[in-house]
Amino acid sequence: MIQSIRRLLLISLPLLAACSATQVPSDPQSIADEVPAPQSAPAIEAIEPVEIEYGNFSREQLELALLSEFRGLRGDMPGAADGYYRLAMDTLDPGILRRAVEYASALGNARAMTTLAEQWLSLEPDTLDPHLILGFQYLEQGQFIRALPHYETVLELGGQVDFTALSARTFNLENRQRDVIIERLTGVLENHPGESSVYYALAQMHDQNGATELARQWLTRAREQFGDNPRTILIDAQIYQNAGEAGLAEALLIEGVEQYPEHRLMRYSLAQLLVQNEKLAEASVQFTELLRREPQDLETLYSLALINLELEQFTMAEAQLRDLLRAGHRRDEANYYLGYLLEQRGETEQALFHYQQIQQRSNAFLTAQRQIMRLFVELEQFEAASEWVTQQSADSGNLAPMFPALQVEALVNAGYEQQAAEALNKALNRYPDDVDLLFARVLLNERADQHSQVEEDLRRIIAINPEDARALNHLGYSLTVQTDRYQEALALIERAIDISPDDPAIIDSLGWVQYKLGYLEDALYNLQRAYAAFPDPEVAAHLGEVLWTMGQQAEALFIWQQGLETDPQSEHVLDAMQRLTGTEQSE
Incomplete structure (x- = not known):
C-alpha cells in the first residue's frame, strides 16, 4: 500500500503544475516539461467575439444563428455548438466560423475546432487565430511537423508562441523522430533569433535525446541572451535530474524557491523531486506552504494527504481526506484511502463503509471490491457479503461474474472452503459459461482432491474456448500427475504450447509429461528452458x-x-x- 501511495504521488504531482502553467506536464519523470506560457500562447478562449453581419443570410440561416445564440445564453452549450457548426460550414462566414470555434473550444471538441479553423484559414490566411488553433490541435494530436509552419506564421504575423509546449510533448518519441523536429526548430531560430522559448525547447529536446552537453549548451546560450529566470532554473534542474544527479537538481530548486518564493511551479517542482528522492517530510513542508498560499488548491491538498498517510500522520491525513470529500474533489480516491487509514486503526466497519462508496468508474473500484469482500469475511458477515454481490452484479453487465469471483477468493484465502464452494456453485448456476468462475472451482476442487470434477470443469472451459492455453495446460498437467494417461496429456499440452510457446509453466508441463513417457533428452531440454525462464x-x-x-x-x-x-x-x-x-x- 505504501509503495502504491508513493507511485500515485509521482504520477499526480506533475499534474499540479496545471494550477500555475498554461499546459499540463505529461511526463511523470520531468521537472520542467511545462512552464508558464505567455497569455498569447495558443489559448482558444482568448479569441475576441466580433460583430456578425447577417445581411447575406437566408431566413433559415438567420433563424439558426439566433436559435444557436439563444441556446448558448441558456447554457445549452452542445446545442449552441452544433447549431453554429452547421451554420459555419453552410455559410463559411468568418464571424460565424469564429463563433463556432468558441463553442467547440468550450466543449473541447478537437475535431470540430480543427475543421472550422481550416475553413477559416482558407478564407483569411493572414489571420492569427486559426493558425494558433491549428498549431495547438496538431500538437495535441502529436503531429508536430504539421504544427510548426502554423506557429512560424504566427511569429511572422506578430504573435507569440511558447515552443516549450512542443518539447513538453516529445519526451516519448524516438531520438531520430526528435532529431527531425530539432532540425526544424533550429531553422525557426535562424528566422526569429529573439524567440527565447525556442532555445528552451531545443535544450529540453536534446536532454530528452540523452545529449546532456548539447542541452547545456543551448541553455547557456539562452542565459547569455535573455538572462537567468525561473524557466532556466527549472530546465537546468531537469537536465541534472535526467543525468542522474538528483542531489544537484534538488539543490538548484531549493535555491530557485529562495530566489523566487512566489513562483508556484518552482515550489511544485521541488516538492515533486523531494518525493522522488523519498524525502517526504521535506516535501510535506513545501506542499503545506503551497496550500497556505492557495488554500483552495484541492490537488495540493490531495497530495499532502497522501504524503501524511505514508508518513503515518493518520490524524492529519484523515482530516485532509475528509476535507476532500466535503469539497467533492477526488471522492473515490479519498474514500479509498480513508478506508485504508481506518483499517490501520482497527475501525473495520467504518473502513468498509468508505470502500463501498467508490464508484465503478474509478480505477480504485476493483481493489476496493476486493477489500470489501475481505472485510466481510473477516467479520464473518457471510450473508452481507452475498447481498453485496447480488446488489453489485445487478447493474454491472459483463462485469457481473467478477463479484462472486472476488467473494470466493476472499473465502478461500480465509480458509472458508465450504462457503467458497457454495458461493461458486451458486454463481455458476447463474453464469454457467464464465471461465473465470469455472477455473476458480477447478482450483478449489484440486485442493479437495476432487479430480473428476476438475477434469469436467477444465473440459467445459476448453469447449467454451478451444484456444484457452491455461485450461489446456492445466488439464494436461493434471492428467500427468494424477493418472497414467500420458499420451492424452501430451496432446493437450502440445496444443497449449502451440498457442503460448514461451510460457514457462507450459514448457515445464511439456518437459514433465515427456519425462513420464521416457523421452528423457526432450524432457531435459524443455525443463532446462523452463527453469531458466522461471x-x-x-x-x-x-x-x-x-x-x-x-x-x-x-x-x-x-x-x-x-x-x-x-x-x-x-x-x-x-x-x-x-x-x-x-x-x-x-x-
Whole structure:
C-alpha cells in the first residue's frame, strides 16, 4: 500500500503544475516539461467575439444563428455548438466560423475546432487565430511537423508562441523522430533569433535525446541572451535530474524557491523531486506552504494527504481526506484511502463503509471490491457479503461474474472452503459459461482432491474456448500427475504450447509429461528452458529428478538446493529428494 501511495504521488504531482502553467506536464519523470506560457500562447478562449453581419443570410440561416445564440445564453452549450457548426460550414462566414470555434473550444471538441479553423484559414490566411488553433490541435494530436509552419506564421504575423509546449510533448518519441523536429526548430531560430522559448525547447529536446552537453549548451546560450529566470532554473534542474544527479537538481530548486518564493511551479517542482528522492517530510513542508498560499488548491491538498498517510500522520491525513470529500474533489480516491487509514486503526466497519462508496468508474473500484469482500469475511458477515454481490452484479453487465469471483477468493484465502464452494456453485448456476468462475472451482476442487470434477470443469472451459492455453495446460498437467494417461496429456499440452510457446509453466508441463513417457533428452531440454525462464521450486524439483534419472546426481542436487534456497519448505523438492535419495537435504 505504501509503495502504491508513493507511485500515485509521482504520477499526480506533475499534474499540479496545471494550477500555475498554461499546459499540463505529461511526463511523470520531468521537472520542467511545462512552464508558464505567455497569455498569447495558443489559448482558444482568448479569441475576441466580433460583430456578425447577417445581411447575406437566408431566413433559415438567420433563424439558426439566433436559435444557436439563444441556446448558448441558456447554457445549452452542445446545442449552441452544433447549431453554429452547421451554420459555419453552410455559410463559411468568418464571424460565424469564429463563433463556432468558441463553442467547440468550450466543449473541447478537437475535431470540430480543427475543421472550422481550416475553413477559416482558407478564407483569411493572414489571420492569427486559426493558425494558433491549428498549431495547438496538431500538437495535441502529436503531429508536430504539421504544427510548426502554423506557429512560424504566427511569429511572422506578430504573435507569440511558447515552443516549450512542443518539447513538453516529445519526451516519448524516438531520438531520430526528435532529431527531425530539432532540425526544424533550429531553422525557426535562424528566422526569429529573439524567440527565447525556442532555445528552451531545443535544450529540453536534446536532454530528452540523452545529449546532456548539447542541452547545456543551448541553455547557456539562452542565459547569455535573455538572462537567468525561473524557466532556466527549472530546465537546468531537469537536465541534472535526467543525468542522474538528483542531489544537484534538488539543490538548484531549493535555491530557485529562495530566489523566487512566489513562483508556484518552482515550489511544485521541488516538492515533486523531494518525493522522488523519498524525502517526504521535506516535501510535506513545501506542499503545506503551497496550500497556505492557495488554500483552495484541492490537488495540493490531495497530495499532502497522501504524503501524511505514508508518513503515518493518520490524524492529519484523515482530516485532509475528509476535507476532500466535503469539497467533492477526488471522492473515490479519498474514500479509498480513508478506508485504508481506518483499517490501520482497527475501525473495520467504518473502513468498509468508505470502500463501498467508490464508484465503478474509478480505477480504485476493483481493489476496493476486493477489500470489501475481505472485510466481510473477516467479520464473518457471510450473508452481507452475498447481498453485496447480488446488489453489485445487478447493474454491472459483463462485469457481473467478477463479484462472486472476488467473494470466493476472499473465502478461500480465509480458509472458508465450504462457503467458497457454495458461493461458486451458486454463481455458476447463474453464469454457467464464465471461465473465470469455472477455473476458480477447478482450483478449489484440486485442493479437495476432487479430480473428476476438475477434469469436467477444465473440459467445459476448453469447449467454451478451444484456444484457452491455461485450461489446456492445466488439464494436461493434471492428467500427468494424477493418472497414467500420458499420451492424452501430451496432446493437450502440445496444443497449449502451440498457442503460448514461451510460457514457462507450459514448457515445464511439456518437459514433465515427456519425462513420464521416457523421452528423457526432450524432457531435459524443455525443463532446462523452463527453469531458466522461471526458477520456481516446482520446476527445480522436476528438472532435478530428470537429471538424477539420467545419472547426473551432482547437477540434480545443485538444482534442488537452489529450489530450497527459494523455499526451504518446498514440498515438491523435498518429495523428490526423499524418493530418489532417501533424504530431504543435499550433502
